[in-house]
Amino acid sequence: MLNRIASFALATLLLITLSACDDSNPAAPEEPVELDTQTVEDLPADPTVTVGENGRPQGLNQYTFFSLRDNEIVLESGTEARADSNSTAWDIALQGTTIRINGGTSGPGNGAAYVAEAAFENVVEVDTERLQPDTEEALAIPTGSGNGWYNYNANGQNYVRPIPGRTLVVRTADGDGYAKIRIQSYYEGAPELPADRQAHPSRYYTFDYVVRTDGTPSFE
Template identity: 45%
Template structure:
């Protein structure tokens, strides 16, 4: 009777283990979802000095953003690991490098947002330095072009920012507009320094971005 009891117990245990494995295998892999952020202020101006042509009302402060939580972070937390990316005018900073507290870095990818399904193995992540930013704030070199004749900033088609976040995860981000309410054809009077962008954040630490 004891032998029979043990055989039944082992059989039941194996059946439970197999059932659990089947249940685990049946669980689908949920793809990461793209998020869209609209009208994120990036130190907007209140006007222009008619004499000097310089912007008025700017604070010089960045707007910090946490990609994992999809929310802004208080400027008082600028020295923490709570934020991943910051915006001020056309400058975009990353929470990483010798002048930051996080593990972040950035890589400018040439190609479409949809085509970028994983972080390229050849990607070299730059970090913000005192001598320059990981994402160049220069027309044609980073995410935007600037037309001096029209005074318009436009995102460069086929430029995607690959971000290593402050906590070492990965994301991809595409700037869609630099103007309030994302007008299809901004003009010189359109209110600038308001980002609309879409991004995908990978929470599991892998390099998959779809």
């Protein structure tokens, strides 16, 4: 009888000990990933202006290549060396109002994009089914007033103005990252609409963006 009582007491003590261990070591919750919003100011997108045959000003028809992953210009329009354009070092290329993605017909990378009709802060997940590379028929980020990120002739003054509530969603050239971009201004100094165009010339982008490089299609 005493042996049975001792065995029962030992088993009870063991269960209490295991339970205490479990309670003192709960599974650690996953910590949220900190994603900082980065701002790029006055990125030149072929701003060198010449006068064409039709008398209208025009640029050099060269792109500035930018790395969202490294937050830096890979190759600026107007420079002579263009070898880096045929690499995966860049994610987006900008020339005038045109934005190309490093994928499809625009570059050797695995980049793709779409335009979300949602405010920057409300884009928390990437709709991977909407991601498209550039093709001969169409760019992933459409050009033309009202089609992509901007309206032209805003207020009847021939301004280029970002459309509120539109966010560019991009898969980076390495295929492992995702970014969302909010374009703030198309004019140097980032005015909403420049009163003095000589003081605030066009083809200078100011934009905010968030990038995640671990392959997770989320910004949370």
